[in-house]
Every structure is written in structure tokens, then in C-alpha cells.
Amino acid sequence: MKDFKIYITIASLLLIGYVVAQYNKPSPVNWQSTLYRNDKIPFGTYILYHQLNQLYPGARVINTNKSVYNVFHNDSLQQGNYIIIAKSIKLNKFDFGEMLKYIKAGNSVFMSAFEWQGYIADSLKIVTRAEYAKRNVSLNFINHQLKAPVNYVFNRDIANQYFSELDTARATVIGKNYAEHCTFLSYKFGRGNLYLCTTPAVFTNYSLLTKQGADYAAKALSYLPNAKYIYWDQFQNGDIPEDISPLRVFFSNRALQWSYYISLVGMVVFIIYEMKRRQRIIPVIEPLQNSTLNFVTVVGQVYYEKRNNANIAHKKVIYLLAHLRDHYRLKTSNLDQEFVDKLSQKTGIDSKFAASLINVISFISVQQRVTDMELIQLNKLIEKFYSQTGYNGK
Structure with missing residues (x-):
């Protein structure tokens, strides 16, 4: 019995040591493109979101987690700028109609995505494609006051999207790539403006940590006027609010997550084993009598x-x-x-x-x-x- 306790103690210490080592092990770089505002991974938007007060001094940043229709249809929405950075943007007729009302009232909406779907794409007649270049793609502005002497160069294919089709009678081109393909458009509706950008990855942490990436993003967002309110959309990109569950610490670390699962499995096995050992006596059921002879009689x-x-x-x-x-x-x-x-x-x-x-x-x-x-x-x-x-x- 004493030897058994020694083995259990050694196994427990080894397990604790393994969990501690896994917990303190450096995590591999996550190159997934999430565009989430609280993600500090390369293709998250943590830096941009927390620098909005530097770009628009005195502005109040408000997060919205409702559909576009519900946000713009709400009378409590104040005068300001509305920013959507997502992998894909899909707006129906009613979403787009409510958004245009907000823009025509003198507000600005900035949207950056890899693709547009639904009524907004059909109404504005826009189609996006990817630039399959053998070298890094470069971008620049049309406005001479913003245009850099040398194009902004981005690697890892973060700026290869462009507008392959657009309505030139309605859209104003304010940004192009090295191949003279449009990457940044503006639309005038009433007293406000709508801005569309095909390169959301240039607003991520990976790009903003470089000098030219930060400069390009600042100039792109400078088209939005100074306002008291900046609205950051979470709905289009599925950027749900932070998990406030007590188990969030376990699920944020892979080692603790597996420890949690192993504990649950062990508990279930223990319960099943105990149920099997303490199962109540099964009553004897008498077999059915053969009533064939009675039936024949x-x-x-x-x-x-x-x-x-x-x-x-x-x-x-x-x-x-x-x-x-x-x-x-x-x-x-x-x-x-x-x-x-x-x-x-x-x-x-x-x-x-x-x-x-x-x-x-x-x-x-x-x-x-x-x-x-x-x-x-x-x-x-x-x-x-x-x-x-x-x-x-x-």
C-alpha cells in the first residue's frame, strides 16, 4: 500500500509539471485573419481600434453588435463616423436603405472588406478580385496631397484585392495599386460620404507595426471628418463580445483546456463505475406461460x-x-x-x-x-x- 502511494505521488507531480510546462510554453504565431478588435495576433485589429482616439481626438468610440438595419434604424445613433472592417460584407435592400439615410444626414461610413455581397454589391455595381502578382503589391492615393512619392509596399499578399468592376458614373477613385486597379472608392450621398476599401488587411496589427502601413492607414481614415462619435461595427465580422465565463481562462490555454476535458471524462467514468457497482437488485420476471393449449381448447x-x-x-x-x-x-x-x-x-x-x-x-x-x-x-x-x-x- 505504501509503494502504491509513492507511485501516485510521483505521477501527480509529473502531471503537474507537465501542465505547468505546457502553460508557460510560448504559443505559436496565429496567422489566421480574424480582424477582431481585441485580437493581438498579426491579422487582428487591436492596434487600430485602440488608436482611434489618436486619429480622432476627443471622439467617443462606441461598439455596435447589431445588424446594420437595427443600428441605423435606431434614432439614438448620433452624428459621427461608422467603421466596418470585415472579411465579407453583405447588406440587403433594407440595410443599405437605412445606411443611406444616415449618410445623407451628413455622416460618413467607412467599409473595408475582401468582398461585398447582396444588395449593396448589386446597387453599387462592384465586384472584387485578387491580384496574382509575382511580387509584393503596392498601393497609393490619387489625391496629390496624400499621395506618397513611392508606393506603399505590402507583403504576405495582404493588399492584393481590387475592384474589378465599378460604376464610374457614381464612384470616385481615391486609391489604386501598382497595376492601376482601383482599391479605394468614395460615393457622395446627400451631405455625407461612403468609402469602400478592398484591403482590410492593411488595417491589421501586422501592417500597422510598420511605418508605411501605419501611414497608409492614417491617410485612408483621414477621409473621415472629425466627429464626436466613432461607431465600430462588430456584427458584420462576427466579432462577438469578450467571453465573461469563469472558464474563459481554461479555454484560452490549450493545456488547461485539455486538463479540463480530462477531468470531466474522469468524473464521468467514475460516476458510471460507481453506478455499476451500486446497482440495485434486478427483480425476477416470470416468463410468459404457453397458452397455446388453452387457446386451442x-x-x-x-x-x-x-x-x-x-x-x-x-x-x-x-x-x-x-x-x-x-x-x-x-x-x-x-x-x-x-x-x-x-x-x-x-x-x-x-x-x-x-x-x-x-x-x-x-x-x-x-x-x-x-x-x-x-x-x-x-x-x-x-x-x-x-x-x-x-x-x-x-
Whole structure:
């Protein structure tokens, strides 16, 4: 018993050491493009979100986690700038209509995404594609006051999206790439403006940590006027609020997460094992009694009380003829001498007995009333036939 405790102690210490080592192990770089405001991974937007007060001094940053229609349809939305940075933006007719009301009232909306879907894409006639270049893609502005002497170069294919189709009668091009493809558009609606950018990755942490990335993002967002309110959309990109669950610490670390799962599995196994050991006694269930004999007795009693000998005789004849058809492939439509000869040959019974059996069957089949002696005689002949042919009723 003492040795067993030593083994348990050593195993526990090793397990604790492994968990501590896994917890303090540096996490590999996550290159997933999330564009979430609280993600500090390369393609999160943590830096941009927390620098909005530097870009728009004195502005109040408000997060919105509702659909575009519900946000712009709400009368509590103040005058300001609305920013959407997402992997994909899909607006229906009602979303776009409410957003245009907000823009026409003198506000600005900035949207950056890899693709646009739904009514907004159809209404503005925009289609996006990717630039498959062998070298890094570069961007720049059209405005001479913002245009850099040398194009902004971005690697890791973060700026290869562009507008392959657009309505030049409505859109104003304010940014292009090295191939003269449009990457940044503006639309005038009433007293406000709508800005569309095809390169959301240039606003991520990976890009903003470089000098030219930060400069490009600052100039792009400078098109938005100074305002008291800056609205950051979380709905289009699925950037749900931070998890406030007590278990968030476990699920944020892979080692602790597996420890949690192992503990749950161990608890379930323990519960099942205890249930099996302490299972209550199973009561003895008596098997069902064979009531076939009682059933036959009841049926026989019913037939005996009704005294319908003709019905019983006809049924016996029907069952016998069915037996001859099924087992010996005999045609029972004509019970003549030829049938008697075939019956004797196939069943092996005596020809005289076969003739006697068929004669009784032919006689009984046409009778409306059958006496007790006639029924008994028929039954004896049929039972004798079954006995000679070895049929046991199965």
C-alpha cells in the first residue's frame, strides 16, 4: 500500500509539471485573419481600434453588435463616423436603405472588406478580385496631397484585392495599386460620404507595426471628418463580445483546456463505475406461460357449441388442397382419376387410399350439411394422409 502511494505521488507531480510546462510554453504565431478588435495576433485589429482616439481626438468610440438595419434604424445613433472592417460584407435592400439615410444626414461610413455581397454589391455595381502578382503589391492615393512619392509596399499578399468592376458614373477613385486597379472608392450621398476599401488587411496589427502601413492607414481614415462619435461595427465580422465565463481562462490555454476535458471524462467514468457497482437488485420476471393449449381448447369449444360441421369440413378440405398445391405442386382444380394417379405417385400413398380420400373430399365439398360421422370420417382420412406422408403441420 505504501509503494502504491509513492507511485501516485510521483505521477501527480509529473502531471503537474507537465501542465505547468505546457502553460508557460510560448504559443505559436496565429496567422489566421480574424480582424477582431481585441485580437493581438498579426491579422487582428487591436492596434487600430485602440488608436482611434489618436486619429480622432476627443471622439467617443462606441461598439455596435447589431445588424446594420437595427443600428441605423435606431434614432439614438448620433452624428459621427461608422467603421466596418470585415472579411465579407453583405447588406440587403433594407440595410443599405437605412445606411443611406444616415449618410445623407451628413455622416460618413467607412467599409473595408475582401468582398461585398447582396444588395449593396448589386446597387453599387462592384465586384472584387485578387491580384496574382509575382511580387509584393503596392498601393497609393490619387489625391496629390496624400499621395506618397513611392508606393506603399505590402507583403504576405495582404493588399492584393481590387475592384474589378465599378460604376464610374457614381464612384470616385481615391486609391489604386501598382497595376492601376482601383482599391479605394468614395460615393457622395446627400451631405455625407461612403468609402469602400478592398484591403482590410492593411488595417491589421501586422501592417500597422510598420511605418508605411501605419501611414497608409492614417491617410485612408483621414477621409473621415472629425466627429464626436466613432461607431465600430462588430456584427458584420462576427466579432462577438469578450467571453465573461469563469472558464474563459481554461479555454484560452490549450493545456488547461485539455486538463479540463480530462477531468470531466474522469468524473464521468467514475460516476458510471460507481453506478455499476451500486446497482440495485434486478427483480425476477416470470416468463410468459404457453397458452397455446388453452387457446386451442377455447377455439374447439366454440366450434363444438356452434355445431357447424359443414364449415369445419370445408376448411379442412381447403387446407388440405392448399397443402397439396404448396408441397407437391398439384393442380387441384379438377379432382379426377388423373389427379388421383398423380397424388399417389408424388406422395407415395396407396392408390386405393388416394381414391378414397379424393372421393370423400369431392362429396363433402358440395354438401351444405355434414353429419358428425361424415366429419369424423373426413378427419380420419386427412390425418391418415398426413401420417403416411410424414407431414407434421409445420
